[in-house]
Amino acid sequence: MILIKLLKEIRVSNNIENDLRRKSMLTILDHPLIKHKLTLMRKKTASTKDFRQNLDEIAELMAYEVCRDLPLNEIPIETPVAPTTGYELSKEVIIVPILRAGVGLLDGIRELVPTAKVGFIGMYRDEETLEPHEYFAKFPSGMEDAIVMIVDPMLATGGSAVDAIEAVKKRGAKNIKLVNLVGAPEGVEAVQKAHPDVDIYLAALDEKLNENGYIVPGLGDAGDRIFGTK
Numbered sequence: 068m069i070l071i072k073l074l075k076e077i078r079v080s081n082n083i084e085n086d087l088r089r090k091s092m093l094t095i096l097d098h099p100l101i102k103h104k105l106t107l108m109r110k111k112t113a114s115t116k117d118f119r120q121n122l123d124e125i126a127e128l129m130a131y132e133v134c135r136d137l138p139l140n141e142i143p144i145e146t147p148v149a150p151t152t153g154y155e156l157s158k159e160v161i162i163v164p165i166l167r168a169g170v171g172l173l174d175g176i177r178e179l180v181p182t183a184k185v186g187f188i189g190m191y192r193d194e195e196t197l198e199p200h201e202y203f204a205k206f207p208s209g210m211e212d213a214i215v216m217i218v219d220p221m222l223a224t225g226g227s228a229v230d231a232i233e234a235v236k237k238r239g240a241k242n243i244k245l246v247n248l249v250g251a252p253e254g255v256e257a258v259q260k261a262h263p264d265v266d267i268y269l270a271a272l273d274e275k276l277n278e279n280g281y282i283v284p285g286l287g288d289a290g291d292r293i294f295g296t297k
Contacts, residue, residue, distance in 0.1 A: 095272050105270055119293055122293065140155055171220060210238045216246050220289035221248065222247040228254065
């Protein structure tokens, strides 16, 4: 009976994931190193140092996949042996962390894309309504031609992500990627409904939200665990 119940739960989970994948460009990065490091982060005994270090490393691994389809220009170069054709990124990359927890993904991504510019958008969540409110926004120029990556460890209700995407679109952004560590089906659906043109990248798609709007099983409050606050 336990085995039958487990198989049913797996089928339900797989069905939810498949349905979400069909609605828009949802990519769940199924990589052994990401799974291993995310497990270390999920543990309630993980120290601030270990949590932050694993987040940096996962962000770098995710950046490799998120950047897989970046456009290139051919350029002539000379090696010490002979002339040849090389390649360079044809568009600027702008990373926009949602404050404060989104800053935790910034260093890992910039390790792979050191030329990326950085914008910031500040959101806080009303603890009663769970609705997001913007309190700060500052962006580089050239948003309309750049590839814009909005980053935040958690995609819970999706409210902050939806508003952040709207904010960069108002500044002219057209090519937008949303990068999250852990997401809930409710948050993915909210973003897909509001912005079906935005690609979503997750390290893990968890089960659900609880009554307080936290992802289950999740990893707790990412901002507090990154910065050691309570």
